Amino acid sequence: MSFLRKKKHGSNGHGARQGSGEFVLDDEHQVVLNSRGLVPVVLQDIISDEVLHLGYMDRWALNSTLEEKTVYYYRRSSGRLEKFGEKKGLEYEVKSIKLDRSRRSILMKVLSRDESTVIESSFIHEIEVLTER
Template sequence: MHNFSSSEIDFQKGEGLVPVIVQDVNTQAVLMLGYMNQAAVAQTLAEKRVTFFSRSKNRLWTKGETSGNFFELIDLQLDCDQDTLLALVLPKGPACHKGTGTCFGTENKGAFVPYLEKVIQDRRDNPNDASYTSSLFKKGINKVAQKVGEEAVELVIEAKDDNKDLFLNEAADLMYHYLVLLAAKGYSWEEVMAILRERHQ
């Protein structure tokens, strides 16, 4: 995950604290800026969830501890001066306490897939009779896999024509059913992204 030792971090410049830039690993959007002390770095690495040192509360503070909007840690990087950290994360909801995707008043446009995945997983874990997604899970893995196959064929058929609207709608249907299949198998979008990132290196 990280390629440095905690002892390499220069905490002295900031009187025991270093700034931490938090970035969405998938969208590259900068979500927020926080601070860490040695204990926050250790807890973040141990729990794989970003923990800051709150200057106002004078204590460790795990992002999402009250809202559930955690930052799942993918990687932690140290800058060339060894006094600033970059946390690459998978956000589990809005980054800002005001409900926006970032703390800079902007939305994290690419974060919809993880959000949709969370909704799908909720439909799996808390079935709702009125939910199409819940009905798919109820029918079992064979039906879910069959739907992915059907949507893939429909997308291929639309690819041969020049109707943008129909093609994109079939692409969305395939993506949705693909996420349902991942959830039915107990896997996550991030696990797929991790393989793609590894292949890209």
């Protein structure tokens, strides 16, 4: 497993500052980072539409994800970058990126690069919602 340590960003077209709390995704879109420099990212399977995971990306993870079109997350506990699914030997290709209206969260639709793998959601605990009469 290859964890990447934080490095300084070069000028590669992504991540140029549009203000202290924003990350430039392309010529038309910026995402707003929270006070810790992070943005919540929801991963959704592009085929089944199942929500797979909720994690956070910092500038480094966003930049790596955009460059490689593979999902990277910033692990807050260790301060490292991790390729999503790497512990299980999986890799997820980014197929689309959407921002919410406020540009404070991201939805990434992804596809497993190993087509024989069944993608499992991190959301496994279902709560029954009772309706009032």
